Amino acid sequence: MHTDLYASAPFGAGSDAIPLAPLAETATSRELVGDEQPDAFYFRALEQQGIFLNQAQIQAVRHGEGPLLTLAGAGSGKTSALVCRTGYLITVRKVSPRHILLVTFSSKAAAEMKQRIAGLPGMTARMANDVQARTYHAFFLLLLRRQGYDQDILSETRYQHIILKRMLREKGLQDDYQPETLLSELSRCKMNLIDIAGLPEKTMDERNIKTIFTQYEQWKTANHKMDFDDVLLFAYQLLQRSPELLRSLQERFIYVMNDEFQDTNHLQYELVRMIAAPQHNFMVVGDDDQTIYTFNGASHEYILDFHKLFPDARTITLDINYRSSSSIVGLGNEVIRRNKKRKPKRLAATKSSEIAPRYYRPGDANEEAQAVIARVLEDVKQARRSYSDFAILYRSASDSRAMLEHLVMREIPFVHYGGGDVFYEQWMVKPVIDHMRLSLHRRNFEAMEGILPTLYINRDKGMDFIRRQEAIQRKKGPLAYLLFLPELKDFQKEKLKERLARIKIFAQMKPVDAIKEMRRTFYDAFLETGERSVLTPHKEVLKETLDELESAAKPFASVEAFVGHVEQMIAKHKEMERLRQDADADRVTVMTIHKSKGLEFPVVFVIGVSDGMLPHSSALEQPSSRGDKPKAEPSEDKAAALEEERRLAYVAITRAREELILSSPAYFRGKKAEVSQFILAPFRKASPPGAAGGAEARRSPSSGGSPRAADGLPKRSAAAKPPLRTVNETVYAWVCTGGGCSAWARISTQQETRIKDKACPLCGAPMRRGSKTIAVRQG
Secondary structure (H helix, E strand, O other), rough: OOOHHOOOOOOOOOOOOOOOOOOOOOOOOOHHOOOOOOOOOHHHHHHHOOOOOOOOHHHHHOOOOOOOEEEEEOOOHHHHHHHHHHHHHHEEEEEEEHEEEEEOOHHHHHHHHHHHHHHHOOOOHHHHOOOOOEEEHHHHHHHHHHOOOOOOOOOHHHHHHHHHHHHHHHOOOOOOOOHHHHHHHHHHHHHHHHHHHOOOOOOOHHHHHHHHHHHHHHHHOOOEEOOHHHHHHHHHHHHHHHHHHHHHHHHHHOEEOOOOOOOOOHHHHHHHHHHOOOOOEEEEOOHHHHHOOOHHHOOOHHHHHHHOOOOOEEEEEEEEEEEHHHHHHHHHHHHOOOOOOOOOOOOOEEEOOOOOOEEEEEOOOOHHHHHHHHHHHHHHHOOOOOHHHHEEEEEEHHHHHHHHHHHHHOOOOOEEEEOOHHHHHHOOOOHHHHHHHHHHHHHHOOHHHHHHHHHHOOOHHHHHHHHHHHOEEEEEHHHHHHHOOOOOHHHHHHHHHHHHHHHHHHHOOOOOHHHHHHHHHHHHHHHHHHHHOOOOOHHHHHHHHHHHHHHOOOOOOOOOHHHHHHHHHHHHHHHHHHHOOOOOOOOOEEEEEEHHHOEEEEEEEOOEEEEEEEHHHHHOOOOOOOOOOOOOOOOHHHHHHHHHHHHHHHHHOOEEEEEEEOOOOOOOOOOOOEEEEHHHHOOOOOOOOOEEEEEHHHHHOOOOOOOEOOOOOOOOHHHOOOOOEEEEEEEEEEEEEEOOOOOOEOOOOOOOOOOOOOOOOOOOOEEEEEEEEEEEEEO
16 A cells, blocks of 8 residues: 555645644653652652652642542543542541542453552552442442342343343334343433333333333342342432431542543432532542543533532643644644533643654545555554554444455454444344345245344244244245235235245345345335334434445345355454454454543554544434525534534544544445545634534534635625635545656546556556645635
8 A cells, every 4th residue: 555645634624734732841740749848758659659740630639628620631641640649648648548439430440440559659458448449330239239239130231132032022022122222221211310110101112112111120120130220220219218328428438539520421420429418529530522422321511510510619630641642632632622512621742743643535435444454464564563553443333344344354353342243233234134145045044034024024923934834835935925824914915925026036136236126115114114113223324324235235246245245254253253352362453433432552543534424424414305505503412413423533533642544435335425524624724713614614503693605604795705815725636656747637536446557648657546735716
């Protein structure tokens, strides 16, 4: 791969460069805490262990009584501040370790904190053990156990799915609801303290959901079980009805610290607030710019409104990034500052930039994957990097399909943290594949079962009838037995006959045409029928997943070849899953941006950085179905969604330590895609803080009701129209490699991006794909 395919600015950017983040002052506790100060002994002891705190960290560590909001920017050493404050309270302020509660979200973070506390100067193993540094669930489960709650924990999601599937089957609803979606909605209710008994029952869908939730809760009670959500809910209910128990916790835990406060949901907040209430010695540490789990109930409002909740709270900002180079931190600053609902902060860096962020404009997802893999292989071959140095981040599950397939085909070791099934086994994709499987092998009973819901036939009843008929007489196409199913109505029989005829034809079609035919004739309508459920995924998600399936099938000439490829991908993914078990294996990390929060890597590729992917299409303000222009002022929900998408982009950028490559495909599932407005906006200095440039200005809230021009600035009257100005713009182009020849040609169609070789029309020398900077006149 040609490294000059990487540009120093995104495609379409102006000439303005992203400013580097300022380099932070280097003063540490060694200079800031004089020997004459009474607590100097503690900081000298920390320094002997190699812990040198900056000014803001020292202030956080020294904080004594009262509430404290610690705004901890990405990579700013928040864990050091939390751990060292714990040691300071014990060693300097002589607080008993038993009086300290430190809650966090992951077992890994809790274990690290315990280990680091134990290693602090003046700490013994017993003192460290007396500090309650635990996850929410571990702390409140311990409380429940001590109060006699001895239910078994439903710790395996797979087991919960089995229980729910059985209940759905009993009610004939197994084709209408997904267990994982039901569990997610049930969790949302509990985390927001919504009583299941009070859920609405106006529609059939609402009644079904309430019935399933009620039965699931009854099953847990009857079988003496509780799940992780119950741990927090039961603890809250226990403290509500046991004031003496609550008072004992309040008297014991005089100092309460809450890590990753931006991820706190309503129930978690209420629990720690209750315990911290009397003394208000409540220290919270978090970054509102990294709130990306609102779909799980997290709310950055708790940070934004902390001073309303605690008027006497002090704020300390940890604004020195120790992780990334100044150019990466600078880009992150410029991206996130355009959010309006945030605490203002600008991070400084500690590392000067050797390699600035690079930008790539591939033709589509396949070219993107090839380029990323070529770069990885080149660095590994040259011994510059190992596979483990690389992380590939993406926004949505369907965005990773091409990348994962190319990794498998090139046999590159990787581990995928996607939080879901392989693309071809997703519930909305599998029935389409099953139709193809059945067209090749009409006695494929597993595929047969997979398509029954699309015929509105209950899986269990349908398959039971087929197998009983098969026992009497084998048939070449057993699905046809359903024509004699007693409860089948005449119109259903006609639909079944049509489907049987189509299944026979699919095997002779190109796979992409077969998929399109399925969508046109029945499958899209089937999915839309499912939208009656309040739990159905967003319509755009359904569409983009099936569009991605079409993209996957396009290169294959036959259904047989495509189905064979699908089976190979599923098998290979299972093989790759084993690498998860080996923490020391040398492998590329592939994960959603959501999964990457809290992690860091030497080299980060962020793929799919185009409008429609990041930000996701569901967050963009769209014209109405009548073809009207988008409203100048999007809804509050849309504005909030767009800000969360920008926080996602910020999290992705700040995972990189040394190198960051942002890739923006020009075509997304066959449709032209603009470079992400989040990445373009920083290069357009016309946009003031809190506003957005370019495409974003046309979709985001503006400061007033005046009409907006294409560059995002207010339109002016003809009399006040400014003179034309010239700005530079980077474009994707063919560039001649012949010495002395300066010929180049702009690439403007998806078809051109697929061409491998092109001869210069002037000198005949080979041309390569690259970029050119051109002057564009704007008025």
